[in-house]
Amino acid sequence: MMDGSGNSLATAACSDGTKRRVCYFYDSEVGNYYYGQGHPMKPHRIRMTHALLAHYGLLQNLQVYKPNPARERDLCRFHADDYVSFLRTVTPETQQDQIRSLKRFNVGEDCPVFDGLYSFCQTYAGGSVGGAVKLNHGHDIAINWAGGLHHAKKCEASGFCYVNDIVLAILELLKKHERVLYVDIDIHHGDGVEEAFYTTDRVMTVSFHKFGDYFPGTGDIRDVGYGKGKYYSLNVPLDDGIDDESYQSLFKPLIGKVMEVFRPGAVVLQCGADSLSGDRLGCFNLSIKGHAECVRYMRSFNVPLLLLGGGGYTIRNVARCWCYETGVALGVELDDKMPQHEYFEYFGPDYTLHVAPSNMENKNSRQLLDDIRSKLLDNLSKLRHAPSVQFQERPPETEFPEADEDQEDPDERHDPDSDMDVDDPKLPDEPSRKTPSTSIQNIRIKKEVGENELKEQVCQCPTIFPVYWVNLNSIALNLSM
Numbered sequence: 001m002m003d004g005s006g007n008s009l010a011t012a013a014c015s016d017g018t019k020r021r022v023c024y025f026y027d028s029e030v031g032n033y034y035y036g037q038g039h040p041m042k043p044h045r046i047r048m049t050h051a052l053l054a055h056y057g058l059l060q061n062l063q064v065y066k067p068n069p070a071r072e073r074d075l076c077r078f079h080a081d082d083y084v085s086f087l088r089t090v091t092p093e094t095q096q097d098q099i100r101s102l103k104r105f106n107v108g109e110d111c112p113v114f115d116g117l118y119s120f121c122q123t124y125a126g127g128s129v130g131g132a133v134k135l136n137h138g139h140d141i142a143i144n145w146a147g148g149l150h151h152a153k154k155c156e157a158s159g160f161c162y163v164n165d166i167v168l169a170i171l172e173l174l175k176k177h178e179r180v181l182y183v184d185i186d187i188h189h190g191d192g193v194e195e196a197f198y199t200t201d202r203v204m205t206v207s208f209h210k211f212g213d214y215f216p217g218t219g220d221i222r223d224v225g226y227g228k229g230k231y232y233s234l235n236v237p238l239d240d241g242i243d244d245e246s247y248q249s250l251f252k253p254l255i256g257k258v259m260e261v262f263r264p265g266a267v268v269l270q271c272g273a274d275s276l277s278g279d280r281l282g283c284f285n286l287s288i289k290g291h292a293e294c295v296r297y298m299r300s301f302n303v304p305l306l307l308l309g310g311g312g313y314t315i316r317n318v319a320r321c322w323c324y325e326t327g328v329a330l331g332v333e334l335d336d337k338m339p340q341h342e343y344f345e346y347f348g349p350d351y352t353l354h355v356a357p358s359n360m361e362n363k364n365s366r367q368l369l370d371d372i373r374s375k376l377l378d379n380l381s382k383l384r385h386a387p388s389v390q391f392q393e394r395p396p397e398t399e400f401p402e403a404d405e406d407q408e409d410p411d412e413r414h415d416p417d418s419d420m421d422v423d424d425p426k427l428p429d430e431p432s433r434k435t436p437s438t439s440i441q442n443i444r445i446k447k448e449v450g451e452n453e454l455k456e457q458v459c460q461c462p463t464i465f466p467v468y469w470v471n472l473n474s475i476a477l478n479l480s481m
Contacts, residue, residue: 018302020140022329023063025127026050030146033120036112040281041160043120045315046146048343052323055341061330067130067144069122070168074129074398078167078196080155087162088118104156111157121163124149128165128308132172133398135266135304141329145322148270148308150190151216159188159216160311167196169306170203170268172398177265177304178202181258184209185251185294186272186310187282189219189235193270199229204262208251208275210283211237221372224379231382234258236372239363240283244290246364250373251294257380259301269298271325272310273318277357280313285357288321295325305329316346320353 031047053059075084086101095102095113102108114120124146131142150166151159166182170193173180182197184190184207197203209219225233236250274282276291298305307329312318327334338344338351 018331020299020329020331021063021138022061022141022143023065023131023134023139024053024059024326025065025067025130025142025144025146027066027123027127027146030120030123033114033116035114035160039112039160040313042313042315043146045312045318046309048315048319048346049145049322051341051343052319052338053326055339056323056327056334058323058326058330058332061332062143062326063139065130065134067123067127069119070125070129070163070165071122074168075121075125075163077171078154078164079152083155087121090117091115106156106158107162110160111162117162125163125165125168128169128306129172129398131306131308132169132266135173135306136176136397139304140302141299141305141307143307143326143329145307145309148186148272148310150184150186150270150272150310151188151192153192153195158192161192164192164196166190166193166268166270166308169308170197173266173268173304173306174202175397179204179262179264181262181264181267182206182270183255183267183294183298184270184272184310185275185291186270187275187279187284188214188272188311189216190270191216191218194218194223194233194235197229198225198233199227201228201232204232204234204258204264206234206236206255206258208236208238208247210240211235212239221375231379232262234376234379236376238284239368241285241360241362242364243285243357243362244287244293246362246369247284247286247290248293249369252297253373254376254380255297257377259303261380261383264303266304266306267298267301268306268308269295270308270310271295271322273312273321274310276312276314276317276321277360278314278317278355279311281311282313285360285362287357288317288324288354290357291321292325292328295328299329317355319343320347320355324353 026046028047031044033043035041035043053062072084072088083105086098086105090098090101090107090113092113092115102113107113124144127144128147131144131147134142144165147165147169149161149164152161152164170180170182180203182190182193182203182205184193184205187210189209189211190205190207194205194207197205207219211219219235219237221235221237223233223235224231234254236254271291271294273279273291275284275286276282277285277287295307307325309322312321324334334353336352336354338347338353344351
């Protein structure tokens, strides 16, 4: 693709010289969902990202799919039946008649009821599960920027998240792969995913996050998993202002060791963009290139890779980031000068893809980083190499009513401009900084109260994994074997 001056906007820059088969899930309706006036979560950012992909010429290099909505039975592979039923039936008009259910399922201020809520959940979950299906059938990388909602629990909403599409996608990947690695670079701890797989050695979760008086309050370095899952949860607690160099001084040695020891058959990378410098709810200082270096590094292992979205509340920077990271997935470098498109005015006054990080203080000292790295590498040394898994029976594939892409005419896959004619509703200005509620339910955590005192909080809902175990047995897949 060329810009107005004749310069290429996307050029080949694949570091390892290997072309990847990349698919991308997008529904043109996703940008129409609206959490409400003043709410920081804006699905419109997904449409802005898509517009950039189209005008940088990246869609022509992707296999583009509209996600099939996740069915109720698909969502219930992880979530409680009554919770899914509530999401399906509640509406803004009826919610006042369901006060007890709203409280029970933690639906309210942070996770409001809005028009089309259930369809929104079906769409973003369908994209993530669909991406997992594509990986199971031979794609190298699958992308769903609408997914990555990592806080949702088995029977409650949390942190702007209603359905945990990540857990559902990992379950799909486990149908084919003995081990799946989950890596989370959102500024918030990936608590919902960690909790779901806390007692199994078939899924390793690694979360890099702000820790200390910050939502959701979990993710202590001492939280390592339980039972057969001990040491299969890795938490990297960080402080304000971490920059690219400091972040990579932990990310690469830790993930490199994880890949060596755990040897996953597939990787899920949650690319929450609230860890970028200047995010409205964040306090890190990563550049877009620094954030994308995590994608580049995971790509280099040549293991099936599912890229998902997540947080990100300065929406112009979210779109910048996920566009650039799509280019990284494809192995192309994008021109910093942004092409003209329908959301061009969002990116002024510079109209560039990259933005400079700030001069904020990095509170992560070299000693702190060294201590964290040393402790977590020690934890990894306690793992037995690559746990073996014996399948009783191959679980059935999730069925989607779509043709095998190998049978399709590549020239008829997608019209890059077909999703660009959606009317853009007037949206309110982005809100000023607001910290989400720090209430924690449905999880068992250890939280510091005093200097040495620990207070244990116990969930109201039954612990997820025993119920989850039963569901998995019903599809003949035993997670902790």
